[in-house]
Amino acid sequence: MQDYYSTLIGWMIPISRAMEAHQIDLTTALKECNISQDVMTDQESRIAAEKFYNLIEYCNKKLGRHDFSILIAEQFHPGMFHALGYAMMSSNTLQDALDRIAHYKRVVSNTCQLVTYESNNQLVFEMNIFTYEGTNRPVLSLATVETFLATIIRFARELVTLDFSPEKICFAYQKPAHDVTYLEEFFNCDIEFNSDKNAIIFNFEQAQEKLMCGNPLITHSHEKMLDEFMARIDKNDLSHVIKNKIFDLLPLGAPSQIVIAEDLGMSLRNLQRKLQEQGTSYKEILESTRKKLAMDYIVQQHLSLSEIGYLVGFSSVGNFNRAFKRWTNQTPGEYRQSKKT
Template identity: 85%
Template sequence: MADQESRIAAEKLTQLIKYCNTKLDRHDFSILIAEQFHPGMFHALGYAMMSSNTLQDALERIAHYKRVVSNTCKLVNYEENGQFIFEMQIITYETTNRPVLSLVTVETFLATILRFSRELVTLDFSPIKICFTYAKPDHDVTYLEDFFNCEIEFSSDKTAIYFDLEQTKEKLLCGNPLITQSHEKMLDEFMARLDKNDLTHVIKNKIFELLPLGAPSQTDIADYLGMSLRNLQRKLHDQGTSYKEILESTRKKLAMDYIVQQHLSLSEIGYLVGFSSVGNFNRAFKRWTNQTPGDYRQGKKA
């Protein structure tokens, strides 16, 4: 407990929750944990989320900085059919293909996300649906239905929370860009310490360096790291990612940073993030934001 930046191992958290459920003769200790939510549980990330302009901003922020909380899953946000989907893509053990997170741990995390969302929006705020890839447990799950107050689906093709898109886009009274920026600076410093020996971070830095010359290939990066292409692919898979995903996220982050710099033309931005033509950049940007670069920039001016 002396190290405030330490994180409890997922397996130990699972054991703790199961032990408490057994001792208390109940199944809802995951919900009891979530109900005690405090922003500090997520380090500076919690406070950055609390000062976000919209719930969507907050959820995208936790996806971006999720390694501050855990390295056992990838968080993906996307819009679909009027819904905003917050998905957990959980890493599996290579030898058994078993998820590294148990159902009770995932319950705890999703319940905490919803508890946080209710702090931001309103205490009676509820999602449209909760999905788990896990099979429905043998015990009664009324406690989940009562807490989430929405449809619960087990044995789904994804683990996710489905929100109403319009609700996630509503402006929040607590939004404060200055507070957000202050805590994001702390988060970036914390991530830098995590990244010191992280392969993904090393690759991102090399991509940053090479992008103005065109997008580097996976083979280029493997050669730079002095490892075989197959070994690089295996190591990235073990970290729950791929070279394609790293390249895409790096380009997107750079593009989002550059797009608000009015002195840069759209063609210059496309060049800086490694696209050979403005058309290719426009298509990629629209894939990332559902807007053209020009429309997005105009919206930021308004």
């Protein structure tokens, strides 16, 4: 079960850079931590979460420090998150980027759930970490959580401004015996241990500000790659396979369940049963896919509203307008105008 929980090998990009910067031999480290060098040649391969933690601890011991998590984050590169990193870099707002990593988090790791939500005029980015059966021990160590949250903040500084700081960092772990000044200096905000959650707390208004690097066209192209990637890493997730089929067919009109079932070599009843087992339905997948595409397209001023309706599979502007108002309580024109301000 320990090998079941894994993370994308892309993390080795900043790890190897941090090791090189501090004269830690990569080959020796991988051997000591029982990590095959072969994984380094395939950027879609995974590394067990336990081995990832062992590698961080190995480097901490080599340096006689406890801050290797921060050293990794400081070597941030968008490629470490596969296409997700580039999709985040082209997001319209910081919240868009955080929502995107929460949605596609399985690309990066299967060790936790990520959620974003508003609370008291703050945006909360929370990690709900899975535990091992039997022992109830968290799959991720404190050092690993430090690494991930610090990387998210390093990411935010690339998107917003280099001196960006969150309002608070929460760790659902006991405060370690060693000095944690390195966390305070890096995050530049309040650090709370023994919290009820692992989370980053952002100022909500700041997270809503438009980013100079926002580019919906680039984001959309990377999201299609991500959906295909997720289908490959989790072939049992039928909903993502169906979503990819819908993406391809929508410009020709919304495909029916029967068309999708035939395309997948399944009977309609079998398709419906499998989706029901996953807690969803074809109608829900079609609706969420259309909505997601429409929200991406609506901010692209060069596309007319009728073109967007066509691209997301509606046969008439009226049908598109009614669906969009159901999603947002605004007409497409009203929504587009609100985004200009």
